[in-house]
Amino acid sequence: MGGLKIKSHPNLIVGLESPDDAGVYKLDSETALIQTLDFLTPVTDSPYEFGQIAAANSLSDVYAMGGKPITVMNIVCFPSKDMDESVLTETLKGALDKIDESGATLVGGHTVDDPEFKYGLSVTGIVHPDKVLTNAAAQTGDSIILTKPVGTGIMSTAIKARIAKEENIKEAVKVMSTLNRGAVSVITQFKFKINACTDVTGFGLAGHLLEMAKGSKKNINLYTKQVPLLKNVLEFANMGMVPAGAHKNRKFFQEIIEVDKEVDRAILDLMFDPQTSGGLLISVEKSKGKAFVEKMKTSGHKAWIIGEITHDSNSGFLNII
Ligand code: CO
Ligand code: CO
Ligand code: CO
Numbered sequence: 001m002g003g004l005k006i007k008s009h010p011n012l013i014v015g016l017e018s019p020d021d022a023g024v025y026k027l028d029s030e031t032a033l034i035q036t037l038d039f040l041t042p043v044t045d046s047p048y049e050f051g052q053i054a055a056a057n058s059l060s061d062v063y064a065m066g067g068k069p070i071t072v073m074n075i076v077c078f079p080s081k082d083m084d085e086s087v088l089t090e091t092l093k094g095a096l097d098k099i100d101e102s103g104a105t106l107v108g109g110h111t112v113d114d115p116e117f118k119y120g121l122s123v124t125g126i127v128h129p130d131k132v133l134t135n136a137a138a139q140t141g142d143s144i145i146l147t148k149p150v151g152t153g154i155m156s157t158a159i160k161a162r163i164a165k166e167e168n169i170k171e172a173v174k175v176m177s178t179l180n181r182g183a184v185s186v187i188t189q190f191k192f193k194i195n196a197c198t199d200v201t202g203f204g205l206a207g208h209l210l211e212m213a214k215g216s217k218k219n220i221n222l223y224t225k226q227v228p229l230l231k232n233v234l235e236f237a238n239m240g241m242v243p244a245g246a247h248k249n250r251k252f253f254q255e256i257i258e259v260d261k262e263v264d265r266a267i268l269d270l271m272f273d274p275q276t277s278g279g280l281l282i283s284v285e286k287s288k289g290k291a292f293v294e295k296m297k298t299s300g301h302k303a304w305i306i307g308e309i310t311h312d313s314n315s316g317f318l319n320i321i
Helices: 047-064 085-102 152-160 166-177 181-189 204-216 233-238 244-252 265-271 286-298
Strands: 012-014 023-026 032-040 068-078 105-113 118-127 143-146 194-199 218-222 257-259 280-284 304-312 317-320
Touching: 032 047, 032 068, 047 068, 047 085, 047 118, 047 166, 047 181, 047 194, 047 280, 068 085, 085 105, 085 118, 143 286, 152 166, 152 233, 152 244, 181 280, 181 286, 194 204, 204 218, 204 244, 204 265, 204 280, 204 304, 204 317, 233 265, 244 265, 280 286, 286 304
Parallel strands: 068 105, 218 317, 257 317
Antiparallel strands: 012 023, 023 032, 032 118, 068 118, 143 280, 143 304, 194 280, 218 304
16 A cells, blocks of 8 residues: 555564455464455345345455454445435345354444445454465465356346346356355365465456466466356357456456467456456365365365466466466
């Protein structure tokens, strides 16, 4: 943050000097605190579903650090003069269902009057200090695994343009409201050694891979043909239903990417499509990649191998193939 003098602390494991999903602070040899906050403007017409999605999105950053959410607080900006209070009640109901599912406890919150409705959570979680999953320790040879299909930004644009079908909306809502807890429980239960982890949100799949590449000082190959997409989303991308954020993301990272000639424009748009409540990106030793995907599937979750760490690169680099 430009111009600000921010002091560090010996107990700080992850702070502002290394861009990651959440801050992590060591309390003692057994426990580190994970703290994060996130809030959104509505992404669906249904307040209940929006609550579920916003909660899943906020909780995700704790899972991305390998942790377990413990307590949460509501953050609400609400246009009380222009919007019926039932909208807020339904949103909170949806959020509470996800908070309950996560095992966390709602302990408070704050509401301000605002012309635009926004909702999210501040989340506090815990993790063993030696088991923190940063985005900066991927190793050469690792397989990269993704746990949700991509395309929610382009799908939202198509939904707003009223060209998405009912089944498309249903799938997008299901994907965005799914907690990223599954991958963390599989990692813990089957003792997988994960080298790096992050979640896919505003920078898109390629952008968050680039954050991992920069943090880990590695070159990553992204195999676009292996990336799972929401149904029909490629059609919508081809029709130009691409949010401005996707183009901004690609421009922002253009110096450290190379795109294979075979990769279609629409596919590239999907790789940089900003995601709401996207999946986890997990960097695991190559010999364990397939086993991890299998364990995810037999545990009722989804996972795909979509890339690999190929070699060192000081600036971090992404080959989109
Ligand atoms: Co994140
Ligand atoms: Co976040
Ligand atoms: Co992480």
